[in-house]
Structure formats: C-alpha cells, structure tokens
Amino acid sequence: MGGCASSPAGPSKAPNVYAVPYPEDGKKLRTDASLEQEYELGAQIGEGGFSRVRLATHRATGQAFACKIIPLPRPGKAVNENLSDRAAIMKEIDALLDLDHPRVIELREYFVQQNRVHLIMELLRGGExxxxxxxxxxxxxxxxxxxxxxxxxxxxxxxxxxxxxxxxxxxxxxxxxxxxxxxxxxxxxxxxxxxxxxxxxxxxxxxxxxxxxxxxxxxxxxxxxxxxxxxxxxxxxxxxxxxxxxxxxxxxxxxxxxxxxxxxxxxxxxxxxxxxxxxxxxxxxxxxxxxxxxxxxxxxxxxxxxxxxxxxxxxxxxxxxxxxxxxxxxxxxxxxxxxxxxxxxxxxxxxxxxxxxxxxxxxxxxxxxxxxxxxxxxxxxxxxxxxxxxxxxxxxxxxxxxxxxxxxxxxxx
Missing domain, CATH: 1.10.510.10 (Transferase(Phosphotransferase) domain 1)
Structure with missing residues (x-):
C-alpha cells in the first residue's frame, strides 16, 4: 500500500525553515495529524514535470481523493531561492483555498511534511x-x-x-x-x-x-x-x-x-x-x-x-x-x-x-x-x-x- 506507515505517525509539523507564510494563516493546512494517519496512498495516477498524483483513500470514510505531491525546495539552496520557490508553491494553494463552485475542482485540505506539499483534491473519474x-x-x-x-x-x-x-x-x-x-x-x-x-x-x-x-x-x-x-x-x-x-x-x-x-x-x-x-x-x-x-x-x-x-x-x-x-x-x-x-x-x-x-x-x-x-x-x-x-x-x-x-x-x- 503506497505511502502507508507501519505504525501511526505523529502529528504533521509544518516546516519552520521558510519565512513565507502559509496562505490565510494555514487555512486547510493539517497539523493535527499526518497524511499517513488520515489517508492510505495508492497507485500513481498522474505525473507532471514537478509533481505527481496518487490515489488517496480517506481511512475514516473510505472516500477516494487525488493527492497531488509537490516537492519543496532543497534545504541546501540559497535563502532567497528557497523563499521564491516556496512562495510559488503556495500560489496554487492560495488560489484554491476559498473556491467552492460546482464547476471548479475542490481542494479538501493539504499537508506539509517530508519536504513535500500534499494537496488532497477532488477525484474526477469522468475521463476526457x-x-x-x-x-x-x-x-x-x-x-x-x-x-x-x-x-x-x-x-x-x-x-x-x-x-x-x-x-x-x-x-x-x-x-x-x-x-x-x-x-x-x-x-x-x-x-x-x-x-x-x-x-x-x-x-x-x-x-x-x-x-x-x-x-x-x-x-x-x-x-x-x-x-x-x-x-x-x-x-x-x-x-x-x-x-x-x-x-x-x-x-x-x-x-x-x-x-x-x-x-x-x-x-x-x-x-x-x-x-x-x-x-x-x-x-x-x-x-x-x-x-x-x-x-x-x-x-x-x-x-x-x-x-x-x-x-x-x-x-x-x-x-x-x-x-x-x-x-x-x-x-x-x-x-x-x-x-x-x-x-x-x-x-x-x-x-x-x-x-x-x-x-x-x-x-x-x-x-x-x-x-x-x-x-x-x-x-x-x-x-x-x-x-x-x-x-x-x-x-x-x-x-x-x-x-x-x-x-x-x-x-x-
């Protein structure tokens, strides 16, 4: 089962090495539980130049979602590059945070851990x-x-x-x-x-x-x-x-x-x-x-x-x-x-x-x-x-x- 921990993981802690704030003070950011505690990650179902998408099943309800995984900048990069990279990654979250419309894909929540951002998105099964x-x-x-x-x-x-x-x-x-x-x-x-x-x-x-x-x-x-x-x-x-x-x-x-x-x-x-x-x-x-x-x-x-x-x-x-x-x-x-x-x-x-x-x-x-x-x-x-x-x-x-x-x-x- 991709992404499953052998034992319950502790609460997710957002990295504190970046000065750029989370959009709207971390609205929809989960810090009370880890990704693995909440979701079982399955097969990869999509891939882009700098992101991957995996099937994510909510453990409590069994509901299926798409988990978009975006790597955070490398710790060894210059501080200004880190800030720029992180600010760019946050733009997608910032744009999706307050959107609630039947014609727009939904961002349910997101996790930041292991130098990655995990966006839990609505899963669309309808094809092209x-x-x-x-x-x-x-x-x-x-x-x-x-x-x-x-x-x-x-x-x-x-x-x-x-x-x-x-x-x-x-x-x-x-x-x-x-x-x-x-x-x-x-x-x-x-x-x-x-x-x-x-x-x-x-x-x-x-x-x-x-x-x-x-x-x-x-x-x-x-x-x-x-x-x-x-x-x-x-x-x-x-x-x-x-x-x-x-x-x-x-x-x-x-x-x-x-x-x-x-x-x-x-x-x-x-x-x-x-x-x-x-x-x-x-x-x-x-x-x-x-x-x-x-x-x-x-x-x-x-x-x-x-x-x-x-x-x-x-x-x-x-x-x-x-x-x-x-x-x-x-x-x-x-x-x-x-x-x-x-x-x-x-x-x-x-x-x-x-x-x-x-x-x-x-x-x-x-x-x-x-x-x-x-x-x-x-x-x-x-x-x-x-x-x-x-x-x-x-x-x-x-x-x-x-x-x-x-x-x-x-x-x-």
Missing amino acids: LLDAVLEQGHYSEADARTIFRQLMEALQYLHSKGVVHRDLKLDNLLLVEPGDIRSIKLADFGFAKKLHGGLDGMKTVCGTPGYIAPEVILGIMKPSGDPQPSSVDHRYNESCDLWSAGVILYMLLAGVPPFHDKSEPRLLRSIMAGKYSLDDPVWEEISGEAKDLVSKLLVVDPASRLTCQQVMEHPWMTRPAEAGREQQLTRTTARIQDAITKRDSSSSMRGTLKKRISDAISASASPSTNALKAAALAAVAGSLPASPQGGSPIATSVNGAAHHPMPPAQLPS
Whole structure:
C-alpha cells in the first residue's frame, strides 16, 4: 500500500525553515495529524514535470481523493531561492483555498511534511472531454455551447473571487461522470494567481503555447515584434483568461486551433498579430452568432475583449436549444475523431495513461516561463513568417509537443 506507515505517525509539523507564510494563516493546512494517519496512498495516477498524483483513500470514510505531491525546495539552496520557490508553491494553494463552485475542482485540505506539499483534491473519474464528445454519437452547436457555458460559469466565479487561472486549455476541462459533457469541472491551478489588491497586477509570462493571450507575451515583445525593453513594467489582467476561452471555443466549434505552428516563435508571433481564419469550410456549418462570439473574444486589445458577464449575455450563449433542430457539426466531429485516433496511436501506453491522468486532477506540465520567454525572444530575432492557419488537428494543442516542465521558482507573479 503506497505511502502507508507501519505504525501511526505523529502529528504533521509544518516546516519552520521558510519565512513565507502559509496562505490565510494555514487555512486547510493539517497539523493535527499526518497524511499517513488520515489517508492510505495508492497507485500513481498522474505525473507532471514537478509533481505527481496518487490515489488517496480517506481511512475514516473510505472516500477516494487525488493527492497531488509537490516537492519543496532543497534545504541546501540559497535563502532567497528557497523563499521564491516556496512562495510559488503556495500560489496554487492560495488560489484554491476559498473556491467552492460546482464547476471548479475542490481542494479538501493539504499537508506539509517530508519536504513535500500534499494537496488532497477532488477525484474526477469522468475521463476526457473529447472522448465523451464522440461517445455520445452526435455533436452540435448546442453541445459546444453546453461545454463552453460550464467553462464560463467557472471563469466568472474565479474572477469574482479575484483568481485568474492563466492556463485555460481543453486538457484542464475534466468530467465528473463518464461520458457526460454536462459534468465539467475546471482543474489545474498551477499557474493561477489570487490577487488581493485587484486583478490588474500580473506580469509573468506563463501559460501554454496556442492558448496564451497576446498581452501576456507583451511582457517581453512589442506588437511590432521588437524586444520589449527590460525597463518596461508591463502588466496584464484577468482578460487573458477570456482570450484562452476564445481559443477553446474556436476549437470546440472547428476541431482545430486558431493559432498553430510547430515553431513556437512563429506561433507566438501569429498570436501577437491576432490573425486567424473563419474561412475554412468547417465554419459553413456554424451559426453567425457563434462566429460573432469567437471574433469578440479573440481580440488582441484586452480592453476591447468581452468580459465574462458580456459573454454570458451574448445571444449565442442565451439561445435556447431546439431539440432535433440544432445543426450537427459533422466536419468538426470528423476532425475530432481524426485527432483522437492520432493521439491514441501515438503510443501503446496512451490509453492507459489517459485513463490514469483523467481519474485525477490535471497534473500535466505547461511550458515554463523561461521556455516561453526564449521562444518569444527567438520570435523577435529576424523576420519570421506568420503562422499558417487552420489544418492542425485539435490534438496538437491538447497533447502538444511543446509542453515543458515548470519549476515553481519561475512563478514570481
């Protein structure tokens, strides 16, 4: 039984070698008992660049949870690096502490022991969203709207609580019930930030290529493509999440990402330019209202982008579904099927791994701040051509090759 002690362990004692305080004075931090006293740790069910996820069974009730295990900085590191690392790890806890919403994964409690943080999270057994889309045998705009509305409900709630997710993507939309696209929860708050003095105070370049907003890249790149002077203190706000939501909506409707290039520098430059296409034949099946919403989310200027409330009030979002009369997105469905086939055939282990990972919180690593900065700096060096639009399967973004590990120390803000 992984993680079980041979005899009852004593109460967990939080390390006192760090000066950075626990979020909200240790709310949900367990110091009265050890992890092993409360939970039986089982098999590993997920893995990221700097974290692991194991099945955790509550000893008193038998209820199953996911335990995300994040290593604390090494004792031998310099004091300032220790503080930076620890502060970054605490950001995920800080973002999740007060969240209580049916569309957001729940943090039950956490333990700090043996130089690790153990987050006890809600266990989601529903599998992957795109698989559920195909399993139901049909896919329409109404289905896309059902999925997107749940995302927006989660996002609107987060922003009302002062939390910005900063890494919205299809991978992070998980299902509670197998095959049920009406049971979506938003997960993976590794890049999330809770802003205590307003939402206009972020500057870290973070996220996942293909989903990242132009203003986030602006921290190191001008709209012209020239490098941003290091003296510029560029900041962005919660609108970055709305851009990412627009990318997700585009993918739900078209089955391909709006911005794609195997070269990250070219990809980032195409995002900065905000050039995407609605001319693909797949859009012939899609309503004008849906295309209008996409166009009002994928706006380079964040001040002109729709807010969460405006999205919820958009005609496409408020349109009631007409049973049997919704346009079936046959071309989109075919693209999703093709993407999943390629995804599943990419590795003989893929089927097993996707089940394990979707049974837990999303622990997949996103690109590091340094990797994104390097790509952006490469993009401004010389004249790189714009990214070709369309044609890339949705799986390129869902399971993309450009996923670099993110050490917690690289999340200063």
